[in-house]
Amino acid sequence: MQAATISFANLHNHGELFANILRARRDSFIVRRNWDLPESMGMEYDQYDTPASRWLAVHDGAGRPLAGCRLTPTTARCGIYSYMIRDAQTGLLDSIPRDLLHGEAPVDPQVWEVTRGFVVSDLPAAQRHKVRLRLVLQMLRTSREEGITRMLALLPSNWHRWAARCKLEMTAAGREMEMGGINYQAVWIDFAPQLH
Template sequence: MQTTTLSFENLHNHGELFANMLRARRELFIERNKWDLPEAMGMEYDQYDTPASRWVVVHDELGEVLAGNRLTPTTARCGIYTYMIRDAQLGLLDTIPSNLLYEEAPVSETVWESSRLFVSQKVPLMQRRPIYFNLVQELAKAARNLGASQCLTLLNANWHLWNRRVGIDMTAMGPVMEIDGINNQVVSMNFAPNLH
């Protein structure tokens, strides 16, 4: 198992890995979850997959994607869009309630958003925990390397059951709300104590 952080600067060094990650996202989010998302050439994408973002991918030596995640700076702008959580709060996204945060969404060079976190459905249940652990550890490392002391993410509201196991300090940033039949909550992952 390998973990790679992709950017537009290094995509060319990793063959089909970026495309394979977008294919894995399509398989989960569009085919399995039936989300109405943009797709092309068998890949899922959205307005936040820009050169400003980074993608953390857990994969095998052949490039088969096991898990993934996207990191987007809260300072990003692409047309009317910034980052998913803030855009939802501003009412730009009709699939996520605008009252998802207790306070105004931050815009700061030290705060990034973590989104599109997934583990492939091809991964057997017994193998998911170490894959998820690797993904979160690499996400934390990538965020710190980008200068982030905090990441916001929209997670299943059961996050408090596993956050200590992956070694990340997490805090609720908004109320529990139902989205597509699942209880979700915006959470802050605090990396400041781990910054060197």
């Protein structure tokens, strides 16, 4: 099991891994959850998959992702879009309630958003926790490299059950809400204590 952080600057070093992440996202979000998202060539993508973002993957070493997520700086801009949670709050996205956060969505170079987190569906239950921990370690490594002190994520509302097991300092950033048959909640992930 290996982990990688992919950017537009280094994706050529990772073979098919980036495309396979987008394929795994399609399986997770379009096929399994039946979300109405853009897709092409068997890959899911959206307006936030830009050079500003990073894609984290835990993979088998042969290019098959086991888990992954996307990180986007809260300072990102692409046309009318910034990042998913802020764009939802400003009314650009119909699929996410505007009142998802307790306060105003941040625009701060040290705060990044985490979206499109997945664990592949055919991963045995005995390996899921180990894979999640490896993904968290990669998030920590990337936070150090990018100077990220906090992340803002939209997670299933059972996040508190596994936060302690993954040794993450997490607090609610908004209310619980139902989307696509799943309860979600915006959550702060604090990396500042671990950056020293």
